[in-house]
Amino acid sequence: MSWTRRFVSVLSVVLAVLAAALLTAPVASAHEERPVTLPDGSGSVPAHRTGEPDLLVCKTDRADFERRIAAFPAGLKARNQELFARCGSNGYRHLQQAVDAVDRPGMNIAILPGLYEEEPSLPAPTGACASLKAPTSSFGYQILSYEQQARCPHNQNLVAILGKKNLQIEGTGASRLDVVIDAKYAKLNAIRADKSDGVYFRNFTAQRTTFNSLYVLAADGFVIDDVLTRWNDEYGFLTFASDHGLYKNCESYGNGDSGIYPGSASNINDGYGYDVPRYSIEITGCRSHHNMVGYSGTAGDSVWVHDNEFDHNMGGASMDSAFPGHPGLPQNHAKFERNLIHDNNEDYYPYVADGTCAKPPAERGYENGVVCPQISMPPGSGIITAGGNWNLYEDNWIYGHDRTGFYLNAVPAFIRGESAWAKQTDTSHHNRYANNRLGTDKDGNSRPNRTDVWWDGQGRENCWQDDTGASSPRSLPACGTARGEVSGATARLVGEPVKLAQLLVCADYSVQARRLPAGCDWYGARGLERVEVQIALAASLLLALVGTALWWRRLRGRRLAAAALLTGLAGLALDVAGSTFTLAPTYVPALALLLTGAWWTATGLLLRPTRPVFAWTTVALGLLTLLDAFDKAVLMIPGIPLSPAWLRLLLGVVWVLWAVIAAGTRPAPDPSGPADPSATPDRPSEDHPEAAAA
Amino acid sequence: MNRPAPRRRTAPLTAAALAAVLLLAAGCGDRPTTHHKPGTGHEQGTGSGGTLLAARDDSGHRLRDLPAADAPTVRAEARPDTEGGWNVHLAVERFRFTPESTGGGALAGRGHARLLVDGRETARAYGPWFHVPPGARTLTVRLYADDHTAWSVAGAPVETTVPLASASSAPSTPASASPSAPPSPSSAPARTPDPTPTGRTLDIRVTGSTVTPAPSRVELKKGERITLRVTSDRPDTVHVHGYDREATLTPGTPAALTLTADRTGLFEVETHESGLVLTQLVVR
Known part of the structure; x- marks a missing residue:
């Protein structure tokens, strides 16, 4: 009956908050692509081939070429001169022409120093290609089928590599900047390798697209080696639905989403624990900087990320399960080892606010440091995990962050379009943060993070190293020495209510509408502007008002009650203080709960004689609040499905209403009760408390 | 080529969330198409970077022609420096200095300037301020695209020329120090600026936490020499990473640090006390 209905409605509210909060959860990345399935994993990581190239690509201006190679070491210079001579007679002028000439697996293309603008591929499509029938993505481009890509390869791609097996494309310069493939913001992708297993890219730069510079799709086997990508609306490197991949010694910067995005890497370790047979993609020796995030992995499954540097982004790395249409969700089994993740404190949101990002991509000024x-x-933030399982973050250096080193929250399955009840709490579990050097650079200098951990409190068997500094919540489950060992493991279905409220507000961001939620500190809100402070202030004022009225009407004259009230008011004031950006990761919020809890408990005990049921409810609220303080400061209580904060919130709503009634009505006659013997002269209302309350 | 996307899923977040909850409660429902709000526009540009002409400028770079209404413009203003030479400021319209993308394809409205002193090309400018050493008589500033073609209008390069020596009270040599002193009162001992500083000279001024010109990258060929002239408004030390070269900065006095770029890589030039990055040297 009404109990069940109330339960359902309460649950709905909880889920609504949760849903809204995580609808565009803290970080995530997505792109829309034709439906693709993950490779069967029968391929392998291709090896670099050093033999003579089969096909040569160069420009014809000899003087320009000589200038470009003038400073090369003698051997390399001679080699380039020799290749240039050969290329002049039987080479190609555009990379696409050489790719089109590939007629068997295992060919090598050498691309000589120069600027490649791929003029024949550059014009906008005409004829039949201009009117393809295909769905339009929310990003504005058409989602083409593979056959359509093959028929119209330059609708979206400057260079299209379609269905070529074991192709190697290598620049012959002294550095990757000697060969530049420039899309000049005229195409979504500079290079697209689609269904091209075993592709090997080496020693060049690709830049300036309206989506990604280097895009590998549905490949079983690929290597990205010593390649630089920069200045893209979304990604530098995007490798999607692929297996047996290797990124090494790469660099990316100036991307509106991430430098490196191994999205929907093959989900080969689903069902395993921490010990897995292999990883589908390995990323090492790369640097990704001055992007929104250095690395992102929506469905970045089974990716081994080690010995990289992600710095000076807004966030170092993120992985999530927040977007539909990615094979392999929920995200699982990323392993981050020995990475330098530091100083990710850039703030590019002002470029959204001032209208820079509303201009066409070519006019935003990416080359001058703009990121949208x-x-x-x-x-x-250092590493953000918005819905992910079985991720290992070990032996990394995480330092110099103005917000937090590790950020973890849950994402229920319906956010990614899966409605089965059993899946709604299938993230974030078994994430292990151990043996990282937090707040210390490689030389041992102290470079603290403002906080080391921000966690919404949801999930099973997540753990952190025991030398974690300031964190929110202040107490965290600790990792044991072996993977899988957790002391004080928790298993909560929903995160902390105030954190979900914050996520709800923060998620209402739209780069297109230039909407930067005013209450969210991600976009610069401080002090009273922050929704956490507003909530704390409103709740504290309400509780102070109700509490004071209750004392005035029911407990006035009792010294203990007055002391309790003062304690409570102090606690409420501290609660507001503890919600500020500075004090949130300290013990102040727990102290506030302690004082408030003590007030309620004492008040409840004092109220026993006159209103026993209400009194015990008050005591229960007080004890729950004390429990919440214990939970936040001393030890997260294992084995409960919801944090004490949720129960406190729900009971608190009931209590406020009840307290208003209790304060508003005249006390029932209670000859034995010591409370207010003199304050009940008018008999009629005593007989009709409901009338008085109404 | 792409028409604007039809407006989909523009319902407010909360409504969408409630809908999701209702679907959830009902235990069924369609899979949402996307929860990623459309981000920035991804409109593909036309790639228009003017018309490449067969004609070349006097330093051998091909011209890249734009209609006058779209073409950049440049004006230069030269003021004598108290220590000799001229401080030159460029006022550009429809133009942005893009040192980072030099070597890339030409896009209208961006690139760099080349400085021709007495008709001879001496340096590039990647920002609006630079210094011309004494002895120069005329300065020509010409605007180039990232691919080193010269921006032009109707076949004429976009450029400006300012006379230096003949300016009314402007000194032609550092000896006749100008009484109409520019704002920075320098009590510096009269350093004799090297008249033929081998390689390029980069002037950097640090005022508080502001670095002028704004920190960017300087591209050097391996073996090239560069002189960094740093003027700070407070005592500090300037340090070139990688090369481990240092110079002490005295307030108001330019400190020069000359080095040969004999190692390739990316090297930061920083101040030690204030921790500012002044520029980055890219040696290739």
Whole structure:
């Protein structure tokens, strides 16, 4: 009956908050692509081939070429001169022409120093290609089938590599900047390798697209080696639905989403624990900087990320399960080892606010350091996990962040379009943060993070190293020495209510509408502007008012009650203080709960004689609040499905209403009760408390 | 080529959330198409960077022609420096200095300036301020695209020329120090600026936490020499990473640090006390 209905409605509210909060959860990345399935995993990581190239690509201006190679070491210079001579007679002038000439697996293309603008591929499509029938993505481009890509390869791609097996494309310069493939913001992708297993890219630069510079799709086997990508609306490197991949010694910067995005890497370790047979994609020796995030992995499954540097982004790395249409969700089994993740404190949101990002891509000024952050995320964060399982973060250096080193929250399955009840709490579990050097650079200098951990409190078997500094919540489950060992493991279905409220506000970001939620500190809100402070202030004022009225009407004259009230008011004031950006990761919020809890408990005990049921409710609220303080400061209580904060919130709503009634009505006659013996002269209302209350 | 996307899923967040909850409660429902709000526009540009002409400018770079209404413009203003030479400021319209993308394709409205002193090309400018050493008589500033073609209108390069020596009270040599002193009162000992500083000279001024010109990258060929002239408004030390070269900065006095770029890589030039990055040297 009404109990069940109330339960359902309460649950709905909880889920609504949760849903809204995570609808565009803290970081995530997505792109829309034709439906693709993950490779069967029968391929392998291709090896670099050093033999003579089969096909040569160069420009014809000899003087220009000589200038470009003038400073090369003698051997390399001679080699380039020899290749240039050969290329002049039987080479190609554009990379696409050489790719089109590939007629068997295992060919090598050498591309000589120069600027490649791929003029024949550059014009906008005409004829039949201009009117393809295909769905339009929310990003504005058409989602083409593979056959359509093959028929019209330059609708979206400057260079299209379609269905070529074991192709190697290598620049012959002294550095990757000697060969530049420039899309000049005229195409979504500079290079697209689609269904091209075993592709090997080496030693060049690709830049300036309206989506990604280097795009590998549905490949079983690929290597990205010593390649630079920069200045893209979304990604530098995007490798999607692929297996047996290797990124090494790459660099990317100036991207509106991430430098490196191994999205929907093959989900080969689903069902395993921490010990897995292999990883589908390995990323090492790369640097990704001055992007929204250095690395992102919506469905970045089974990716081994080690010995990289992600710095000076808004966030160092993120992985999530927040977007539909990615094979392999929920995200799982990323392994981050020995990475330098530091100083990710850039803030590019002002470029959204001032209209820079509303201009066409070519006019935004990416080359001068502009980045247009595509989605909502907390700047100043090291590694963000918005819905992910079985991730290992070990032996990394995480330092110099203005917000937090590790950020973890849950994302229920319906956010990614899966409605089965059993899946709604299938993230974020078994994430292990251990043996990282927090707040210390490689030389041992102290470079603290403002906080080391921000966690919404949801999930099973997540753990952190025991030398974690300031964190929110202040107490965290601790990792044991072996993977899988957790002391004080928790298993909560929903995160902390105030944190979900904050996520709800923060998620209402739209780069297109230039909407930067005013209450969210991700976009610069401080002090009273922050929704957490507003909530705390409103709740504290309400509780102070109700509490004071209750004392005035029911407990006036009792010294203990007055002391309790003062304690409570102090606690409420501290609660507001503890909600500020500075004090939130300290013990102040727990102290506030302690004082408030003590007030309620004492008040409840004092009220026993006159209103026993209400009194015990008050005591229960007080004890729950004390429990919440214990939970936040001393030890997260294991084995409960909801944090004490939720129960306190729900009971608190009931209590406020009840307290208003209790304060508003005249006390029932109670000859034995010591409370207010003199304050009940008018008999009629005593007989009709409901009337008085109404 | 792409028409604007039809407006989909523009319902407010909360409504969408409630809908999701209702679907959830009902235990069924369609899969949402996307929860990623459309981000920035991804409109593909036309790639228009003017018309490449067969004609070349006097330093051998091909011209890239734009209609006058779209073409950049440049004006230069030269003021004598108290220590000799001229401080030159460029006022550009429809133009942005893009040192980072030099070597890339030409896009209208961006690139760099080349400085021709007495008709001879001496340096590039990647920002609006630079210094011309004494002895120069005329300065020509010409605007170039990232691919080193010269921007032009109707076949004429976009450029400006300012006379230096003949300016009314402007000194032609550092000896006749100008009484009409520019704002920075320098009590510096009269350093004799090297008249033929081998390689390029980069002037950097640090005022508080502001670095002028704004920090960017300087591209050097391996083996090239560069002189960094740094003027700070407070005592500090300037340090070139990688090369581990340092110079002490005395307030108001330019400190020169000359080095040969004999190692390739990316090297930061920083101040030690204030921790500012002044520029980055890219040696290739």
